Amino acid sequence: MNPLIRQRVDDFRNRFGLRLPILLAPMAGACPVALSAAVANAGGMGAMGAVLSTPEQIGQWMDDFRRQSDAPAQVNVWVPDPAPARDAAAEAATRAFLEHWGPPVPASAGDAGPADFDAQFDALVAARPAVASTIMGVFSGEQARRLKAAGIAWFACATTLDEALQAQAAGADAVVAQGMEAGGHRGAFEAARAEAQMSGLFALLPRLADRLDIPVIAAGGIADGRGVVAALLLGASAVQVGTAFLASDESTVPDAWKQALPAAEPEHTRATRVFSGRLGRALETAYVRAAEAVDAPRPQPYPVQRGLTAGMRRQAQADDRLEAMQAWAGQSAWMARRGPAAAIVQAIWQQAQALL
Known part of the structure; x- marks a missing residue:
């Protein structure tokens, strides 16, 4: 050396x-x-x-x-972070969108704090x-x-x-x-x-x-x-x-998450705010693509978005359903190893x- x-x-x-x-x-x-x-x-x-x-x-x-x-x-x-600005109409649109991916989202879900x-x-x-x-x-x-x-x-x-x-x-x-x-x-x-x-x-x-x-x-x-x-x-x-x-x-992450990593090319991850409202890199799943589409509601600020997506994320983990899961991953995901x-x-x- x-x-x-x-x-x-x-x-x-x-x-x-x-x-x-x-x-x-x-x-x-x-x-x-x-x-x-x-x-x-x-x-x-x-x-x-x-x-x-x-x-x-x-x-x-x-x-x-x-x-x-x-x-x-x-x-x-x-x-x-400083306390976020809240927008009741925008949060309602986000809740309606999220119900296509998980359980109903109560209005109080956006009250999540740090x-x-x-x-x-x-x-x-x-x-x-x-x-x-x-x-x-x-x-x-x-x-x-x-x-x-x-x-x-x-x-x-x-x-x-x-x-x-x-x-x-x-x-x-x-x-x-x-x-x-x-x-x-x-x-x-x-x-x-x-x-x-x-x-x-x-x-x-x-x-x-x-x-x-x-x-x-x-x-x-x-x-x-x-x-x-x-x-x-x-x-x-x-x-x-x-x-x-x-x-x-x-590792205790769900099996669907583990199994997806070796097949994920660097371009199959995306930096997105759709899970928490803060930018983070995750596997590009069906939910990420839909939530990033031009006709989807914009993510709410952190930690409001985190609270709104909590039910969806919990349900996806319980069901081992990758498409709605918060599956964080770096661009080297394909190198993740078993053992x-x-x-x-x-x-x-x-x-x-x-x-x-």
Whole structure:
């Protein structure tokens, strides 16, 4: 391995207690403890996506993780957006459209609110994961100071250089460079700017690596050793991998979702707001195509759209019906592998080592 790359990777591994520079992406609803523990025990870092988790669930997840692993894990929280503007007529049109894809949608469904961010943060500090991570913004100065006092590192997701510089100035210990290839929600600090901030990872990553004084973690479209090597050559200290683990033995996503991943070409995913109101990359299903059609009602803002689609999404999962399912996936979905998560980690790193 190139000495400069080795030093950068070793510094990151030693600082954060890792054997391998591979982090599980914090995928809300798709990071069961068993999957996180398997990745962590294989040498990487586990993850919890806690966007809607209660304080009690955050504490319980960390307790359960520690019973299965003594390796590090990150807990990811979503910095809340300002309260959205509501439009009763537009919401009624969206409810009528959604009834073609799931159960009737009550008017109250649009009243869904974000989680209690302050309570989540208090629970996170009490649970003391190795890392707290943010998406959609940065912690306040007081929150950053509390993390430091508790010995918890902070990783901040960024989709642009400006966001990354904001995170560094706010006290982040590392930045996750999220390319537009990544599955799930885009981490844009301003919701309305997400479509305009769709830089590919391998354009964004070297820019951040050249400008930041803190480590950069590459995320988006990395699912094998080739992606790892490319990210490390472009200045990353580690990589964050999500979609590659969705078909693993430990993953608990529905079977229809798992089975669809290997057949999904890069162009078979789409960045869309039709599930939550926030831009996120998912498999292009019949619902996504219909909801994106020119004659369909426009998605409501987050979290209103999330509340309106909740019944449809629950029913689709219960029925294992992909066409109406919220099936997040990155553009590397075709590389998702069956088998134990630990074996996937090992295969990725062995290929990377051979190439390096």
